[in-house]
């Protein structure tokens with residue numbers, strides 16, 4: 440079953456056509472990678488899914504819900520979460536406190552700052568948050584200040600903050616950018632484990648090791664147009680894709 444359907448999306452910035460009649464169909468429970476050279480339009484497309492940009496024309500359907508014109512928090516409440524290139528965490532708080540905020544927001548509808556005094560005594564929120572930290576392998580660091588974490592751990596924390604909200608669709612914008620090979624492999628393992636929960640994922644990624652390790656389907660964007668689509672094997676052998684990447688270099 441389709442969870443996200445993008446039809447005829449166009450987006451221009453002045454005279455630049457960043458997205459040119461983009462169509463995309465994402466199947467529930469799969470990992471769908473969007474790849475393409477720098478400036479191909481990948482982030483612009485993702486921004487159209489989360490309320491940061493409104494396409495000039497076209498539709499973006501999440502199940503039966505049109506995402507066009509919804510505010511970012513409304514899209515989030517509908518079940519779409521996004522992990523950013525730069526982790527959006529509370530640098531001055533501990534890891535446990537970082538997770539408790541979205542955990543409480545999920546349970547109570549939204550997080551009110553005045554609730555902060557009580558959150559610490561809330562055993563249910565604390566337990567759920569600890570479980571989440573265990574799931575992503577950060578339980579032993581629960582009392583550390585989040586700002587002091589390594590880049591890989593910050594991204595893991597942000598992922599955990601998304602996962603406690605039980606998203607149906609998770610958007611990952613270069614989840615391993617700037618990570619060491621060891622951290623990258625840990626992240627691949629973690630994302631595979633999340634896959635077992637049935638969460639659909641859209642991944643934008645430059646690292647082909649990550650793409651080919653995770654993706655069930657790949658869409659290739661070049662100059663705002665989807666030039667190829669298929670399984671990792673199909674994409675690897677597609678001459679149009681080789682051409683788009685550095686004029687014929689092998690993936």
Ligand SMILES: Nc1ncnc2c1ncn2[C@@H]1O[C@H](COP(=O)(O)OP(=O)(O)OP(=O)(O)O)[C@@H](O)[C@H]1O
Nearest residue numbers: 452455456457475476477478479480481482483484
């Ligand atoms: N807000 C904006 N205003 C003007 N031009 C923009 C804006 N955002 C993106 N662009 C342009 O649109 C094109 C697509 O950019 P986009 O960031 O979506 O590409 P990308 O595939 O995500 O690239 P990268 O892999 O380098 O992140 C580029 O030419 C970019 O310069």
